[in-house]
Amino acid sequence: MQANGPLTPEPGSTIDIDLTGVAPKVHQILNNNVVVSLDEGKSERILMGRGLGFKLRRGDKVDVSKVEKTFVLDVGKRGAWERDLLGDTPYEVIAAATAGVEAAEIEMGRSLGRSILIAVIDHLQFLLQRLDQGLPIVSTMMPELRILYPDEWRAGTTMLNAMKTSLGQEIPDEEHVFLAMHILNATQAEPAANTSLLFTRVHQVVEVVEDALQRSHQTVPDRTSADYARFVMHVRFMIQRMSEGAMLKGDNSALFDVASKSYPTSHTMALRVNDMAERDWSVTLTEEELLYLIVHIERLSHVKSK
Secondary structure (H helix, E strand, O other), X not given: OOOOOOOOOOOOOOOOOXXXXXXOEOOEEEEOOEEEEEOOOOOEEEEEOOOOOOOOOOOOEOOXXXXXXXXXXXXXXXXXXXXXXXXXXXXXXXXXXXXXXXXXXXXXXXXXXXXXXXXXXXXXXXXXXXXXXXXOOOOOOOHHHHHHOHHHHHHHHHHHHHHHHHHOOOOOXXXXXHHHHHXXXXXXXXXXXXXXXXXXXXXXXXXXXXXXXXXXXXXXXXXXXXXXXXXXXXXXXXHHHHHHOOOOOOOXXXXXXXXXXXXXXXXXXXXXXXXXXXXXXXXXXXXXXXXXXXXXXXXXXXXXXX
């Protein structure tokens, strides 16, 4: 971790600061590894490094050769929460999260922005506490994430492996899904809430269909198959059309009737998706949308898990 970059970053920035020729003074000591100084604009700047704050007092100059990472705090309650988190978190966890974010940025070929480091530190610290206490870990594979966002999926795996190496301990492999979601929130142009809502709804539809397939066919589809990928992508665009009020419409009633009679099980599964959409999202699928959904589910029902 090197200290370089702009001298006065935005609040909340995780971009490193150029400390060349600068001897910042200690404003507050959070622990032996994390201290607070004030920049020229009087914003609180976090300086992190192993043993950085050892034996220092308020007003002392910081040895910049020990500074491994810098962070300018947000203002208000958010900034106070960030300060508390960095002060309470063991430096090994901060270092592991930093290594993970940097590895993911290399994988993505871009900066992941100013907020992901704090989010990953918080996530990793909570996870390690639960592991130490022997408490159950919430896990999910979310295979549709790999199809919809392959770059973020790979970067999440890269981040997880880097954190394992830094910590020198195992972390459940399923954690790469949650890390990929952090990366996804950092990389999407649209608000994180919109991306999260879209993915959540896609996941809900996929779960309904997979559960129905498992009950009716006593198996789950091959999640690495082309038909599975086509199904997930279709659901994604279907959800987007629903959200935009632009669902498919046409004069295909005859085809819908044929598909319903030819594929009664898939028709029933499509109706379950429609029931969920009406109940949870106050949206009713058109016959055209149901028709294409039936076709994709029918294809999926013949793709067995390897």
